[in-house]
Amino acid sequence: MLSWFRKRTDSEVTLDTALWREATAPWLFMRGVSDADNERLRGLCGQFIARKHFSGTHDLEVTDRMQVEIAAQACILVLELGFEWYEGWSDVIVYPSQFAPEREEMDEDGVVHLTNDPMAGEAWLGGPVILSYEDVAMTGDEKARVAGYNVVIHEFAHKLDMRNGDPNGFPPLHPGMSPRDWKRFLGYAYDDFCRKVDDAELRFDDDDGDALAALPIDAYAAVSAGEFFAVTSEAFFETPELLEPSYPDLYEQLRLFYRQDPLARLSARRPGR
Numbered sequence: 001m002l003s004w005f006r007k008r009t010d011s012e013v014t015l016d017t018a019l020w021r022e023a024t025a026p027w028l029f030m031r032g033v034s035d036a037d038n039e040r041l042r043g044l045c046g047q048f049i050a051r052k053h054f055s056g057t058h059d060l061e062v063t064d065r066m067q068v069e070i071a072a073q074a075c076i077l078v079l080e081l082g083f084e085w086y087e088g089w090s091d092v093i094v095y096p097s098q099f100a101p102e103r104e105e106m107d108e109d110g111v112v113h114l115t116n117d118p119m120a121g122e123a124w125l126g127g128p129v130i131l132s133y134e135d136v137a138m139t140g141d142e143k144a145r146v147a148g149y150n151v152v153i154h155e156f157a158h159k160l161d162m163r164n165g166d167p168n169g170f171p172p173l174h175p176g177m178s179p180r181d182w183k184r185f186l187g188y189a190y191d192d193f194c195r196k197v198d199d200a201e202l203r204f205d206d207d208d209g210d211a212l213a214a215l216p217i218d219a220y221a222a223v224s225a226g227e228f229f230a231v232t233s234e235a236f237f238e239t240p241e242l243l244e245p246s247y248p249d250l251y252e253q254l255r256l257f258y259r260q261d262p263l264a265r266l267s268a269r270r271p272g273r
């Protein structure tokens with residue numbers, strides 16, 4: 001197999017320019033990314049691929065291209081934060097499609113149930129990131145794409161959130177950011193969104209789910225504050241034009257955290273980019 005990678009050092013590989021552009025061009029989050037930022041992202045991906053260990057399950061071969069696809073989507077989150085945000089763990093495990101691990105879960109009454117819900121991805125505290133490749137590929141496929149859905153960004157947002165413990169929607173903030181504002185604005189947006197999801201679910205029988213489909217982000221965000229942070233991170237990068245008008249204060253907090261402004265990139269973008 002022709003390799004995309006030229007090993008530069010033990011800590012970085014260089015990715016072929018033409019193939020890099022081909023692999024990353026279809027993604028919504030690449031819209032308006034400048035040439036200089038594109039180069040920096042490519043460099044970060046080179047570090048990611050050199051330092052993380054990819055493995056496939058069920059005989060899946062994680063090809064060079066698949067590694068680039070996963071690394072690029074993961075690295076857009078840390079473009080302005082630095083690779084060190086992904087240090088302390090090493091494995092990326094790729095399933096061909098969704099997986100259904102058997103788990104014991106305790107309900108509100110303390111009763112333990114065995115569950116095996118299908119999952120598109122999972123991030124472990126101090127451990128691997130696990131992804132369904134079918135879902136990873138969906139993001140890059142214009143026909144299959146659900147706007148804003150990005151399992152890689154989702155799981156790696158959990159990884160950032162886990163820099164200070166269990167994922168609770170409160171990652172370590174930068175100096176100068178106000179934890180009070182973060183809590184307040186994410187809290188307002190989360191409460192408002194949960195109400196909208198409840199309303200949409202109540203109307204489900206009458207409108208065939210139209211109200212749910214019209215929500216600015218995936219209804220899954222209502223599950224917990226941790227999921228809300230991961231899903232709004234997907235929307236921040238993939239569909240900022242939907243997220244910002246709905247929750248401008250939340251968008252601003254994410255802009256301060258990620259140190260990027262994907263909406264401004266969209267407005268500044270040249271035709272055809």
Ligand SMILES: [Zn+2]
Binds near residue numbers: 158227
């Ligand atoms: Zn999640």
